[in-house]
Amino acid sequence: MINFDYSKPATVGAAITALSKDTKAKFIAGGTNLVDLMKRGVTTPEKLIDITGLPLKGIEQSGTVVRIGALALNSEVAENDIVKKQLPLLSQALKAGASAQIRNMATVGGNMLQRTRCGYFYDTAMPCNKREPGTGCGALQGYNRMHAILGASDSCIAVHPSDMCVALAALDATVVVQGPGGTRKLPFLDFHRLPGNTPEKDNNLQRGELITGVEVPVNPSLAQHSLYTKIRDRASYAFALVSVAAALDMKGKTIRQARLAMGGVAHKPWRLTIAENFLQGKEATVANFQQAASLALKEAKGYGYNNFKLTLGPNTLVQTLKTLTGV
Amino acid sequence: MDNFFDLNIPFAEIDRVDGKAKVTGKADYVAEHDLPNLTYGVLVGSTIANGTVTAIDTKSAERAPGVLAVITHLNAPKVPGYEEGENPAKGRTGGGGLKIFNDNRIRFNGQPIALVVADTFERATYAASLIKAQYNKEAPHTSLADAIKNDKPIEGDNYKEAVRGEKDAWKTAPVKVEGTYIMPIQVHNPMELHATIARWDGDDKVTVWEKTQGVVSTQQSIANAFKLEQKNVQVYAPYVGGGFGSALRTWPHAIAAVMAAKKLGRPVKLVLTRPQMFMLVGYRPEAIQHISIGATPDGKIVGMRHDAYAVTSNYENFNEGLVAQTKQLYACANLATKYNIYPMNLSTPTWMRGPGEATGSFPLECALDELSYALNLDPIELRKRNYAETDPENGKPYSSKFLREAYDLGAEKFGWKGRKPQPRSMEEDGWLVGYGMSSGMFGAFRGEGRVRLKFSGDGMLTIQSAVSDSGPGTATAMTRIASDAMGLPVNKVNFELGNSAFPPGPTQGGSSTTSTLGTTVSMACDSLKKKLVELLKTQESEIALADVQFAQGEMRLKNGKSISYTDALKAANLPSIELTESSGRNPEMQKYSAYSYSVHFVRVKVHPLTGVVRIDKVVSAGDAGRIISEKTAASQMKGGAVGGIGGALMEEGVIDHRYGRWVNNNFADYHVPVHADVPDVEVVFVNKPDPVLNPNGSKGMGEIALIGFAAAVANAVYHATGKRIRELPITPDKVLL
């Protein structure tokens, strides 16, 4: 790790100014991802701006929206009463992530900006377009068991590793960011990017911008039938091979609306719109679930070690919907 | 040999004597130990797997703040022991291995190319990141599958085909099973990082704090490398935070620390990083194995063939008993085995818990399971029908064998009779349920041990030996033995270890410490008893040792009189009694074969849609002779099951063969079990003494706790799903596709 300067501003304005002034500066929140990346030499900021002193920790409901501050801890959000009641999907997804210790350091903003766990990205002796554009993608013909089956490019087949973000994608959240030019809001699905030819860019945050929070609409019907399923290599403390965030608005056996997203399959949380549309107004039956699942992954493509996700993805979706509807 | 005790009386349970220090953070592990004037060393690893270093730029590192020295092959002080050729007589634990900083040749990825020493760990770590090397790259060879296809294995006596009876008998048997099994690299990964502190005390004396399973072997290795008198190398290893075999050797990083301390004239602490733990302190070698078994329709094994292929480094041949259990476990007249190893651009593997037997038991015990289905026989019944009453290799009787009892005890405790024989016939809450079992065996040994014993006027019995405790609870078991032998409360016995100034103890490996050192401790206590009785003779005439009972700190005589040990000392005007005792192999044992046995039972739930496997019940039954310390023994077996769950379901060292470089050498990507993966492991022991091996009736147990476990899981997954998975680890992808 290189030597770095450190500051801890008290206001959002000061934090943004500090970042804008210095291209080698980075925000640090819980540090659970950034510090690892610094230790491995993957990222080498010369200045850290500690944002944990900013007043962005609140979780509150106003009308039909729950606002969650960017610095609320993953553990706090998961255990928060409003979240548990109104957004159980989010609570479940958070608890499925990392370990209790890490969740107790990790923040909402940091979770959104955590970087891929691709082994080639982490090892500076390996080729990786995301870390060092132009060096090639080590995973493309390498060990790509954890990698993407949707929306990837030959430049990068990495996945976004977050669980929380899969739930937020399903729940139609909005990201609130503030930069030198003021505040703007992005639909959650537009926040993260696909790799294309610029895999070094994970998301659409502009230089100098700070995530201040997320806004999640509440929907009591969806909240009643929400489930986050995470398939991983051990029972806890492992990244998702595949995960599914599902919320259904049910009337008897009929699905009025579905919100579905998948994790572990793409460079961003993958919203399964086609499957949602297919299920809308349909009966909850295994056959319908299966059809929705195969529609959802029609475009999917394996790269070798990760071919199993072509089966695991749809199966996990079917299993989640079965559990959720009891069929 | 006489037995000192009534072997049928079980030992009472005691707590781990070092437990409190360990859980309260008082235990002083090497990486935490502090010394005045200490400096910190950090190793830099190569980024290629094969080739040579053509240039190495150390300038910016040397200029970095706090840096005291940068050592590379260009400026490394000569290690005098490196000049000699390999001395096979010294054995693997006594030295040898990669000659660190000795030349510019790169033999594996991550091989140390430089050591940076600085005044703090952080500064050394930073400076290490500034070192840049240039290489002449050659193609890396790390794929075993490719090597089997394209290369010739190493030749030599160890690798010749071994045939018993008729080589091809299995081929003509009425019922046959065959399969190829793959086990990836597994890495010991004890919680404690490997660490060395070296301090020179003059030109010809060095003190070393080392994470080691062999205090004496570390002393020898360092003495050999630096051409010192063995007694001039002082080794401390008071606590070892796990080893599983990784600390059976003194690795090159320890030599580097000693070298640097000499160059600097200051003590150097060198702690490996977790990624380095995958590359520099051994691993369980990847193995591909093919096994064939032929049997009669009533389940008698007619013939077997087992071919094993495994990796080694290209500077040392690493051998272990992959086919050993196949030769031993079942009565079978016709057998052929062949063990093959291939030199690779990998560091040298080393014994990992259960060593080769754990690897070899995977194909063997899966094949037995497969055979049981082919024959429509219960897997336990099949094993009993082929029970070896005598050693199938040489016809010798066993010193003791209670495997049959272990099958029955384990089956009873597990509820094996609840198993429906057909695969994929049991279900619960939408999950497929499967029962699986397997057996394991490992040689029961006893080596040479030496202890010093002191009984003082204050009633304390202190026993010392230069052994280390990598986790099984050696001090606890020895305390138990001595307290029982002497009729002293546990808190009056103090067993001291981890110091080379004590009389030489054995290296802690091969499940032999309790057998070896337990014998020495028993004998030392016996000698103490004799001395105490001698003291009495000045007051009472003609007392035979056999007529004295030693209980509650006193000698009880036939005439009803009793005298405490401390009073006896006082009466004789002695401050203390001191003696040393040594013990060796039991020559009687030449007539016998000696093994410990385990039987593992596993219940799995397999999710039919997602391929997730959960182990929800484990019973491990052991025949490990008489159990010396119930609690630590049970913990040993439980730890073995945890390791077994890891090996079966998740552990896999991944190397990208294009670069010969590790992809997952960290704890986020290399998975070991977390609590949620481990059910309450139940342990049962036959707990019957071995009447020959040693006076305590114990046999070893560290290895059998793991041996066979992976097969039990694979067999349970087969029973649950009808799918035979022959490649570890059994992750969801393998279950699904």
Ligand SMILES: Cc1cc2nc3c(=O)[nH]c(=O)nc-3n(C[C@H](O)[C@H](O)[C@H](O)COP(=O)(O)OP(=O)(O)OC[C@H]3O[C@@H](n4cnc5c(N)ncnc54)[C@H](O)[C@@H]3O)c2cc1C
């Ligand atoms: C071993 C391990 C296992 C894990 N397992 C999982 C898992 O299973 N599922 C899962 O979802 N996650 C997992 N994680 C990741 C974990 O969730 C993230 O590390 C964590 O959420 C990051 O939050 P942080 O506050 O610590 O971010 P930091 O490390 O502090 O920051 C991460 C990045 O975000 C930027 N940043 C932080 N806050 C803001 C903000 N408000 N505005 C703009 N930029 C900001 C920082 O500059 C930095 O680039 C795991 C992590 C580890 C180490």
Ligand code: SF4
């Ligand atoms: S998948 Fe992306 S992150 Fe991984 S090596 Fe390729 S470019 Fe780098």
